[in-house]
Amino acid sequence: MYELLFWQYLEEVYLNHQLVYEALIEEETVEGLEILPVQVILNRIASVFATWEKVDENSWQNPKGKGAFQVKTTTQSIQIDCYGTEGKTMDKLVSVMEEFKCALYDPQIPARYDEFHEEEE
Numbered sequence: 001m002y003e004l005l006f007w008q009y010l011e012e013v014y015l016n017h018q019l020v021y022e023a024l025i026e027e028e029t030v031e032g033l034e035i036l037p038v039q040v041i042l043n044r045i046a047s048v049f050a051t052w053e054k055v056d057e058n059s060w061q062n063p064k065g066k067g068a069f070q071v072k073t074t075t076q077s078i079q080i081d082c083y084g085t086e087g088k089t090m091d092k093l094v095s096v097m098e099e100f101k102c103a104l105y106d107p108q109i110p111a112r113y114d115e116f117h118e119e120e121e
Helices: 017-025 038-048 087-099
Strands: 002-007 053-056 059-061 068-073 078-083 103-106 111-113
Touching: 002 017, 002 087, 017 103, 038 068, 038 087, 078 087, 087 103
Parallel strands: none
Antiparallel strands: 002 078, 002 103, 053 059, 059 068, 068 078, 103 111
16 A cells, blocks of 8 residues: 545645644644645546546546555545555646645655655654
């Protein structure tokens, strides 16, 4: 499994990304993060992956190849767990989230990719 996590900071807020990640996966509320339009984001993911088989409300699998992913949400974050998913599929998911100004945090590295800074903290 490869985990992707997305959130958006309030303007002028910079926090320790690893601590934010740890709080979000525990479904804690984090001061300084935007409230996300979760249903709108889920609808957009469903639209972009309309050719994929929808396994359940928040899971998709590729009917023409390998790969599947599951979306978990809080009011402040979108977590996408990828299973055997190709890089181009993950890039598509990142692009969808960028539409909502939610930068990727990759806990495997760990690094956050946003317009403010791209180094670890």
